[in-house]
Amino acid sequence: MGTPLDDVVTINAAGSFTRAEERAYMMGVCPECGAHQFVVVAHTRSTSQIWARCVNCNLAMAINNGVASPSQKPLRVPSGLPSEESELWGEIRECLGVGAYTAAVMLCRKLLMHIAVAHGLPAKDGKDRAPNFAQCVDHLVSEGVVTKRMEPWIERIREVGNEANHEIAPVGEESALDVATFTQKLLELAYEMDETMARTQPAQ
């Protein structure tokens, strides 16, 4: 039996595309840099498998039956993040991208606590104990990093995150995205605004 026609791989480097040929390009969102256009390097005739490359950062991607790998990371990277925050936020987005929602929420809680300490909360109290989640939240509120209007959201991160820490109740996609969206807002308020201000400060 020969190769089914649908499985024949077309490689565009070896062939030629006319300017109007749409299959040479692909739209999407690059998981690495967020750019929207890809060059299709090769595809099967049925396009059930596509090999593509981001035109901006050159990331190589494989798409099997519509599922891209590496996967898309939801949300965005606020500017001005210190390296530890940036690394952890990257990991959270990666968890979300592969459906590891419970892990994502636990990391969001961890990040929130880290931000509180980075914004002046002592890392250890008089009894050499690290602050708990509630103390971290209170600190962020009293420092004004979290605004009054964000408090209902804080309650949600508290509830969802608690479950993740004490039970094995898995967190669903919606709750995880909720918590992560809040965390992104927090990163914007805690770091991005200052960075933007510094960048746009008129020269003295």
Ligand SMILES: [Zn+2]
């Ligand atoms: Zn890219």
